[in-house]
Amino acid sequence: MNKTSFSRFFYRLWRSITEAYSDDLYQDPWKFEYVVLDTETTGFDYYTDRILCIGALKLREDRINVNDCLEIYLEQQHYNRDSTEVHGILKNEGKDCLGEKEAMIKLINYIGDAIIVAHHTRFDMTMINKALKRQGLPTLKNRTLDTSKMYRKTLIASPLLKKKPSYSLDELADKFNLSKKDRHTALGDAYITALAFIRIVKILRKKYLNLTVMDLM
Amino acid sequence: MxxxxxxxxxxxxxxxxxxxxxxxxxxxxxxxxxxxxxxxxxxxxxxxxxxxxxxxxxxxxxxxxxxxxxxxxxxxxxxxxxxxxxxxxxxxxxxxxxxxxxxxxxxxxxxxxxxxxxxxxxxxxxxxxxxxxxxxxRSPYAKMKAEQVAVAIGGDQTLDQSSRMLDFQPISFTKKPVCCKPKTTAKEVAEIMTSKKVGSVLVVEDKLPLGIITDKDLRNNIVTGKLPVTAEASKIMSSPVITYPANLTVTQAQMAMMKAGISHLCLTEDGTPDSRIVGVISKNDLIVALGNNPSVLIKAVKRATKVKQVKAAHKGIMRLLQGYLDNNIPMSITLKIISELNDACVKQLIHICLEKMHAPPPVPFAWLAMGSQGRREQLLKTDQDNAIIYQDTEPGKEEATQNYFLKFASKVNKALQQLGYEYCPAEMMASNSNWCMSLMAWKSTVSGWISNPGKEQVLLSSIFFDYNTVYGDTKLADQLSQHIFEATKDYPNFFYHLAEGALQNPSPSGFFRDFLVEQDGAHKDFFDLKRRALMPLTDAARVLILSQHIKSISGTVERYEKMAELEENNRELYLSCSYATKALLKFRAKQGMLHHDSGRFIALNTLTKEEKIKLKRTFKTIKEIQTLIAVRFKVSNKVV
CATH class of the missing domain: 2.60.120.10 (Jelly Rolls)
Incomplete structure (x- = not known):
């Protein structure tokens, strides 16, 4: 028995003990509900930059319900010209905008207990949590998954393949042959992330005998 | 919302x-x-x-x-x-x-x-x-009609279920037919036909079809000298045109052509010659739809200008393969024809991608297929393994040249993926900068692998003996493998490592001649046909033929046949290896077609007793060839 199968054995053992707990992550990924989200921001500074738009959708198994998607535009005080060129979102460009507090309440109600999936999750989570704190709201405690890291697990070990520490959403879209037409819109990116997530889970399912959410972390 | x-x-x-x-x-x-x-x-x-x-x-x-x-x-x-x-x-x-x-x-x-x-x-x-x-x-009546048609067109037995199903499908036809005016000269018509690679031109006035000119009309009227090459189209065309509505099925089209003894049907909006033209169906379209003729498939591939069209032709190739397997066509012929067709598809895709680039390639290059496609043993779609070698560039232009080829390669890789060849999980693809280099860079990389004491690196260099230049300059790849060949002379360890590599695959059967199945992972309890049976044979063939200093033969079957020629005393073993390879390849293709996958993993409980015996028979040969290699290359520490 090598090292990994040894530790997997203990996983299993521990699992059989903790099976009774409902939030046990050693379960099939499709037993959980996921919220795939993406934020467009005025820049990359956690303190001075603000969220422009949030796109989110719910994933139950490999299904996305178009009517159950979330697209929130936020009112802006802070405005950074550089990043609007990336996202193409102009300040209050005629969309119905919400105040930060209202937007955040809508978002946390939407997310509920779901596991959050994003691409470079840490960035989106920090931006959202900073906004929650500013509004005196509790921060998100949900479990999170990051497709930029999950993708690495689908690659096989080879002396010539140097795995990157993380992969960009554009790279994933290329690998999985996904249209990049709606890149840099929050919901468009969330949609690409969701399809990449489904694809990765299905690839990993072929690789691991009993895939669990822990294998995705 | x-x-x-x-x-x-x-x-x-x-x-x-x-x-x-x-x-x-x-x-x-x-x-x-x-x-x-x-x-x-x-x-x-x-x-x-x-x-x-x-x-x-x-x-x-x-x-x-x-x-x-x-x-x-x-x-x-x-x-x-x-x-x-x-x-x-x-x-x-x-x-x-x-x-x-x-x-x-x-x-x-x-x-x-x-x-x-x-x-x-x-x-x-x-x-x-x-x-x-x-x-x-489908009603029972419809089915009966299909069989009658099959008999009428010659009782072709390869007209299997899938092509019978096609009888009732609308046929795909040329939506923008090549047209000319009644006043166009015969010479111009011939030029149009040559440049558009078509066999017929519609003569059109006010979007209404007046007549049609086919190769036959040119032959009968012009080549015979009856009319000069300056004759107007209206003088040589066949008229009136036989027209049909566009929603014709394969069967109806066949019937119509047979009835009128013609090879082209003109489709119009309401099916009469007095309405607008919507397309043309040629006999070619029909045969492509039936998909049972390699030469027609090749033509369809070569005419394709879009990835989608290549993909459609590729589906025909798979139908052809099914027919060959069903009819027990000899494996060596099947391998040859199918890999020729697969090559043609890849070649055409590369051609299409090259057209899409904004500039011609800065230097000559070669697109190499590696692995099973390189050995021309690929019947089913597997992962992509490919590489680019390009000629050395002038100093200062290295980066621009590599960028050009990387951009080009990622287009080809994407097109191949659309065709159904999955991306290689180890990224052994030409769009990876490690697999897209100039000849000089390749030489130094490979020299590094060979002189490296590690086994892994030596094995990597061996891939350059199983390649096939699908597109471009064949000399480039030859120069590289010649270079590797000479380099190996200084490193006697090379063959030792190759032989060791050939023996590292797990053996197919246990002590009691039972199948050994996978113990772990998603394929638990499946038999890994590729790793346990085919790879030992291909690896052994490679090390044997290379040690004889022959590098021009890349197919496993051909390698064993050559070895049989060279070594009289082991002739029988080599011939049975060649036979076993063919049998296993066929087995894999059949399993793959059945389950619509690569045929690599086999659920033993789905096999009949006869199939199991056939498989086991090849295992004995595998053991014998492994023993020969262990002795010859003195790889003693391996239990065979």
Whole structure:
């Protein structure tokens, strides 16, 4: 028995003990509900930059319900010209905008207990949590998954393949042959992330005998 | 709520019937209610006997196969924009057919409750749905007719289920036929036909068909000297044209051509010569649709100007392979023809991608297929393994040149993926900068591998003996393998490592001649045909032939045949290795076609006793050749 199968054995053992707990992550990924989200921001500074738009959708198994998607535009005080060129979102460009507090309440109600999936999750989570704190709201405690890291697990070990520490959403879209037409819109990116997530889970399912959410972390 | 995803769904749906009939407002509302479903290749959407879903489906990406589970007959293959699973919309019943993803697919599930009102408010939609539902349900009468037709056109036995199913499918035809004016000269007509690579030109006035000029008309009127090359088209054309409406099926088209003794049918809006032309069906289109002739397939591939067209031709190749396997055509012929056709597909894709580049290649290059495709042993679609070698560039231009080829390679890799060749999980692809280098860079990389004491690196260099230049300058790859060949002389360890590598694959059978199955992973309890049976044979063939200093033969079968020629005393063993390789390749292809996968992993309980015995017979040969290698190259520490 090598090292990994040894530790997997203990996983299993521990699992059989903790099976009774409902939030046990050693379960099939499709037993959980996921919220795939993406934020467009005025820049990359956690303190001075603000969220422009949030796109989110719910994933139950490999299904996305178009009517159950979330697209929130936020009112802006802070405005950074550089990043609007990336996202193409102009300040209050005629969309119905919400105040930060209202937007955040809508978002946390939407997310509920779901596991959050994003691409470079840490960035989106920090931006959202900073906004929650500013509004005196509790921060998100949900479990999170990051497709930029999950993708690495689908690659096989080879002396010539140097795995990157993380992969960009554009790279994933290329690998999985996904249209990049709606890149840099929050919901468009969330949609690409969701399809990449489904694809990765299905690839990993072929690789691991009993895939669990822990294998995705 | 309207959002960017629902807008994209609407953008897609409005291109296809019946959704193109909907007003924009209705379409947007409907699109918001859609559920997007992802299905992996082979995943079932619904099975026969299953309770009806509250949705019917539209294929957004990929393809879905409808199959009668009872007799395992494929009824239809739904492509992008096709709808299926209509039964619950029309009748509250269980599904009869099984729907399974033929390749990775994204489906739009349309809720029946939301959609149903439209079938009443829009008459066209109701009619369309009833028609498409009816065309998927074949009556016994329809089947009988198909068999009669099969007899009428020569009783061809290879007209298998899938091509019989085609009889009732609308035939795909040239939508923009090549046309000329009545005053165009015969010489110009011939030039048009040559440049467009077609066998017929329609003579058109005011968008109405006056006549048609085929190769035959040119031969009869011009080449015989009856009329000068300056004669006008109206003088040499066959007229009137025989016209049909566009929704012709394969069978109807066949009948029409036979009846009139012609090879081209002109399609018009209402089927009469007095309405606008919508296309032309040639005998070629017909045979391509039937897909049972390699030379026609090659032609279809070479004419393709889009990846999609290559893909369609490639489906024909798979049908051809099925026919060959069913009819027990000798494996060496099958291998040759199918790999020739696969090569032609890849070549055409590369050609298409090269046209898409904004500039010609800065230096000559070679596109290499590696692995099984390189050995020309690939029957089914597997992972991509490819590389680019380009000629050394002037100093200072290295980076620009590599960037050009990387950009080009990622186009080709993407096109290959669209064709069904998955990306290599180890990224051994030309779009990876490690596999796209100048000749000089390759030489130094490979020299590094060979002189390296590690076994892994030595094995990497061996891939350059199993390659095939699919496109470009063959000399480049030759120079590289010649270089490796000379380099190996200084490193006697090279052959030792190669031989060791050939023995490292786990053996196929245990002590009691039982199959050894996989112990762990997703393929637990499956037999790994590639790793345990085919790879030992190909690896052994490679080290044996290289130690004889022969590098021009890349096929495993041919390698063993050559070895049999060279070593009289081991002749019998080598010949049985060659036989075993052919048998295993055929076995893999059959399994792969059956399960629509690469055929690598085999569930032993699905095999018949006879098949198991056949498989086991090859194991004895594998053991013998491994013993020979262990002794010859003194790899003693391995238990064989």
């Amino acid at each position: 309207k959002n960017i995803i629902s807008e994209r769904v609407a953008d897609f749906l409005k291109k296809y019937p019946p959704f193109n009939e909907l007003h924009e407002k209705d379409l947007l509302l409907l699109s918001q209610e859609v559920t997007i479903v992802h299905r992996d290749k082979g995943q079932v959407v619904f099975s026969g006997g299953e309770t009806a879903h509250p949705h019917f489906y539209v294929v957004h990406k990929g393809a879905v196969e409808l199959r009668n589970e009872g007799n395992n007959e494929v009824i239809d293959l739904c492509d992008e924009g096709d709808i299926f699973g209509l039964r619950p919309l029309l009748a509250r019943e269980e599904y009869i057919l099984q729907a399974k993803a033929y390749e990775e697919s994204i489906l739009y599930a349309i809720p029946i409750e939301t959609f149903k009102p439209y079938t009443q408010t829009y008459e066209e939609i109701g009619n369309f749905l009833i028609e498409s539902f009816a065309s998927n349900t």
